[in-house]
Amino acid sequence: MEKRVVFRSAWLPYFLVAPQIAITVVFFFWPAVQAVWFSFQLQDAFGLKSQFVGMQNFAHLFNDRNYLTSFKTTALFSGLVAFFGIAISLLLATMADRVLRGAMAYKTLLIWPYAVAPAIAGVLWAFLFAPSIGIVTYVLKGWGVDWNWIINGDQAMLLVVIASVWKEISYNFLFFLAGLQSIPKSLIEAAAIDGAGPARRFWTIVFPLLSPTTFFLLVVNIVYAFFDTFGVIDATTQGGPGQATNILVYKVYHDGVKAADLGGSSAQSVILMFIVIALTVVQFRFIERKVEY
Amino acid sequence: MAAVSFRDVRKSYTPELQVIHGVSMDIKDGEFIVILGPSGCGKSTLLRMVAGLETITSGEIAIGDRVVNNLEPKDRDIAMVFQNYALYPHMTVYDNMAYGLRIRGLSKDDISVRVKKAADILELDKYLERRPRELSGGQRQRVAMGRAIVREPQVFLFDEPLSNLDAKLRVQMRAELQALHRRLGTTSLFVTHDQVEAMTLAQRMIVINAGRAEQIGAPLEIYANPATVFVASFIGSPPMNLVPRDGRLLGIRPEHLEPCAASDAMLTIDVDLIEPLGADILVYGHVGDRDSARVAARLPADALAQAGKLALRYDPANVHWFDPKSGLRST
Ligand SMILES: Nc1ncnc2c1ncn2[C@@H]1O[C@H](COP(=O)(O)OP(=O)(O)O)[C@@H](O)[C@H]1O
Numbered sequence: 001m002e003k004r005v006v007f008r009s010a011w012l013p014y015f016l017v018a019p020q021i022a023i024t025v026v027f028f029f030w031p032a033v034q035a036v037w038f039s040f041q042l043q044d045a046f047g048l049k050s051q052f053v054g055m056q057n058f059a060h061l062f063n064d065r066n067y068l069t070s071f072k073t074t075a076l077f078s079g080l081v082a083f084f085g086i087a088i089s090l091l092l093a094t095m096a097d098r099v100l101r102g103a104m105a106y107k108t109l110l111i112w113p114y115a116v117a118p119a120i121a122g123v124l125w126a127f128l129f130a131p132s133i134g135i136v137t138y139v140l141k142g143w144g145v146d147w148n149w150i151i152n153g154d155q156a157m158l159l160v161v162i163a164s165v166w167k168e169i170s171y172n173f174l175f176f177l178a179g180l181q182s183i184p185k186s187l188i189e190a191a192a193i194d195g196a197g198p199a200r201r202f203w204t205i206v207f208p209l210l211s212p213t214t215f216f217l218l219v220v221n222i223v224y225a226f227f228d229t230f231g232v233i234d235a236t237t238q239g240g241p242g243q244a245t246n247i248l249v250y251k252v253y254h255d256g257v258k259a260a261d262l263g264g265s266s267a268q269s270v271i272l273m274f275i276v277i278a279l280t281v282v283q284f285r286f287i288e289r290k291v292e293y
Numbered sequence: 294m295a296a297v298s299f300r301d302v303r304k305s306y307t308p309e310l311q312v313i314h315g316v317s318m319d320i321k322d323g324e325f326i327v328i329l330g331p332s333g334c335g336k337s338t339l340l341r342m343v344a345g346l347e348t349i350t351s352g353e354i355a356i357g358d359r360v361v362n363n364l365e366p367k368d369r370d371i372a373m374v375f376q377n378y379a380l381y382p383h384m385t386v387y388d389n390m391a392y393g394l395r396i397r398g399l400s401k402d403d404i405s406v407r408v409k410k411a412a413d414i415l416e417l418d419k420y421l422e423r424r425p426r427e428l429s430g431g432q433r434q435r436v437a438m439g440r441a442i443v444r445e446p447q448v449f450l451f452d453e454p455l456s457n458l459d460a461k462l463r464v465q466m467r468a469e470l471q472a473l474h475r476r477l478g479t480t481s482l483f484v485t486h487d488q489v490e491a492m493t494l495a496q497r498m499i500v501i502n503a504g505r506a507e508q509i510g511a512p513l514e515i516y517a518n519p520a521t522v523f524v525a526s527f528i529g530s531p532p533m534n535l536v537p538r539d540g541r542l543l544g545i546r547p548e549h550l551e552p553c554a555a556s557d558a559m560l561t562i563d564v565d566l567i568e569p570l571g572a573d574i575l576v577y578g579h580v581g582d583r584d585s586a587r588v589a590a591r592l593p594a595d596a597l598a599q600a601g602k603l604a605l606r607y608d609p610a611n612v613h614w615f616d617p618k619s620g621l622r623s624t
């Protein structure tokens with residue numbers, strides 16, 4: 001039996017959803033449409049005139065070395081962020097799942113980083129790793145590591161990965177912990193009686209049962225690494241040194257706002273938009289097909 | 294197959310909370326033992342100590358001639374069927390049964406032979422490629438049994454495996470369990486709170502109350518000679534009547550009461566509930582006012598049962614006497 005609410009007035013339901021629709025249209029659809037529109041235009045240097053150029057902006061992009069490099073950088077960056085974000089949080093959740101007493105305290109502490117704004121997370125880690133005054137830098141120097149992410153691209157990448165992963169771990173942790181706690185204890189006990197040691201129990205029972213959660217988090221984390229990490233990058237490396245941490249979303253901002261190439265920047269954001277759409281479709285397809293046991 | 298023995302086994306989950314207060318028992322090789330008691334009395338705890346899922350606080354448990362106190366579950370050579378079946382949801386029925394065998398390094402052919410044989414016994418052949426969620430409750434139950442059988446362990450442990458089934462299936466599975474035990478002859482420990490299940494399945498049973506073994510013995514022996522007030526009032530449906538008499542407790546089974554003339558009455562009750570069951574009639578009533586002992590009598594189906602005073606008599610040979618202070622049998 002389907003339960004339905006029936007409104008007396010035909011207008012009331014539309015009226016009730018109107019604010020949400022308005023917000024979506026003004027802040028999401030309209031900019032998206034604008035981006036698509038601008039991506040077919042070429043503007044002069046002063047932004048006074050623009051002319052329709054068709055696919056030219058896109059053609060430009062795919063012949064641009066920097067853009068392709070940024071693609072690779074983004075792939076590397078989001079791969080690292082998603083992998084470590086998931087692996088570390090799964091490890092933490094597995095350990096927290098064993099703790100009975102004080103579990104709430106751990107959970108509360110572990111969720112804090114999620115409440116921190118990306119830019120602040122970036123600044124925090126930038127301070128810790130600051131080339132001359134950072135405490136981590138100091139420790140690393142003691143170990144004979146020459147740390148300076150301002151000039152070393154790999155180190156810069158490492159820094160933004162750490163800051164981004166740190167921020168994302170709490171979110172993943174909560175999902176994994178909930179997933180772990182929904183696995184009946186007797187399953188693990190049955191496996192132990194069947195002769196499986198802890199590692200085997202994890203990989204043959206726990207991990208497969210968590211796979212829907214893991215997949216969900218994988219997509220969410222990739223989307224996060226693609227877009228939400230803007231604040232982290234802007235507050236630390238600003239895409240540098242060179243192009244070392246210039247991920248796609250940062251490049252959109254940089255080219256559009258700093259280099260004033262509105263057409264090229266719009267074309268980039270249209271491409272990003274398609275990437276999100278693709279990820280979302282994959283997500284829904286998979287979740288629809290994927291069973292809950 | 295192996296004997297199992299408990300030697301003054303105790304369990305405390307926390308220093309203040311002791312749940313098993315010294316259980317000793319010797320289970321013979323191939324015996325079917327039922328652990329019976331009300332919910333929360335420590336039955337699962339006792340079974341899980343045998344399985345190695347709980348540590349033994351003090352005392353010893355031996356399987357065969359090995360003391361297993363410090364052995365991991367996998368090294369105890371036991372198999373367990375859980376109340377919720379604990380099937381691996383992401384594996385097929387075949388893989389559920391094969392999981393433990395693969396870990397133990399059996400060859401593919403051996404595994405296939407064993408699983409097929411178990412599936413044959415349990416009539417699961419058609420479902421080997423299904424996942425647990427595609428099975429009915431009864432079929433899942435069988436898979437859980439199959440997973441235990443294929444391992445060919447020394448001891449089977451069952452923790453209320455039938456309690457999630459509907460009444461009809463439960464009766465059927467009870468019969469199948471008996472048949473299975475006749476066929477395999479594996480030592481079995483079966484936990485239940487259902488005394489009918491215990492009476493029908495057990496070769497011997499151990500009645501537990503609040504972490505203490507009240508009585509150990511064959512079902513009919515326990516029924517005929519309950520050692521304590523608790524056992525008397527726990528076993529039988531309805532259980533034994535207990536009426537205070539001369540500072541002691543008189544125990545008499547409902548079926549040992551018969552109606553008689555008021556002048557011959559050994560017990561008179563004020564009937565307030567009549568349950569005609571077809572084969573016989575159950576009548577209930579108090580021996581005095583509302584706070585006095587309540588008595589049930591099982592009368593023949595043709596007895597004239599009505600509300601009001603009912604005179605009853607019994608054969609003194611069927612009476613049991615208990616000491617109300619210690620709760621122990623006093624004759
Ligand atoms: N892991 C545990 N920690 C603390 N107390 C427990 C634990 N498991 C069981 N208990 C307690 O031990 C007693 C016996 O429990 P259990 O063996 O599960 O009883 P049964 O199986 O007879 O219903 C109960 O009072 C229960 O609350």
Ligand SMILES: [Mg+2]
Pocket residue numbers: 336337338
């Ligand atoms: Mg129990």
